[in-house]
Amino acid sequence: MTATTGLTAACPIARSLAVVGEKWALLIVRDALAGASRFAQFRTSLGIAPDMLADRLGKLVEHGILERRSYREPGERAREEYLVTPVGRELAPALAALGGWGLAHLPVADSSPFRFVDAATGAPAVAGFVDAAGRPVPLESVRLERIAGPVVTGPAR
């Protein structure tokens, strides 16, 4: 979760992994996208230690992926909940891509407890490649080019 600096910061994949590559971060975003907002909801879903969850939620707030909001149930003290921001919502394609890969190549069940859908149609939506005009590009046609930049492109140490 450390910020990248200098030469190591050149690759945006490495930069993203420095922020969300930690094992809980993307699962917290997953739960937030699926409607969880309260500490106990994340804790129950993830089976994570409370102090670790508090730390990870704080980091995601720092990075603008979640935002804190106070709420108060009748007769109880004020508590904080965590809502996914537009920046956090833009991690959805990464989650969908990882989920699609896991479903295809690490199957333990026929189905997933989560799925992305097009809210306009109710049809499942999966991660794929599109061009600048929004047209789909088949995976077989996609190449990764190294176009520039420094030699050292790993994550921040």
Add this chain to the structure above:
Amino acid sequence: MTATTGLTAACPIARSLAVVGEKWALLIVRDALAGASRFAQFRTSLGIAPDMLADRLGKLVEHGILERRSYREPGERAREEYLVTPVGRELAPALAALGGWGLAHLPVADSSPFRFVDAATGAPAVAGFVDAAGRPVPLESVRLERIAGPVVTGPAR
């Protein structure tokens, strides 16, 4: 990189993160997709300790993401190189999604040292959502639904 078991295995996002959530794995796959195959190439690109790189390459081979092949330069001993498999290639959308998010939200430069392109046209390709028929789905329209499964959906401990 531990295999998930039991209840924790239900979510394919969590399963994928158990395999490729470790900080070097996706960067090694990135370099392999961009044409790196030899130990020294990964080492130079990543600035990673040799024993750690050897371990991570071995894990990626175990998971069928890379495959080992022997090669021998004239007058040198046989060495091994690492080629990305079709299973590994299917991680490209996850890399593209993480890279796109990093470029949008963690910018340190105007450009990236890597880009995905449609080999058929040379045009940039980015991660997005598509439906089962391959039609693009706008991010604003996408929702993550919890559809079933156990309460505990975190990564393997």
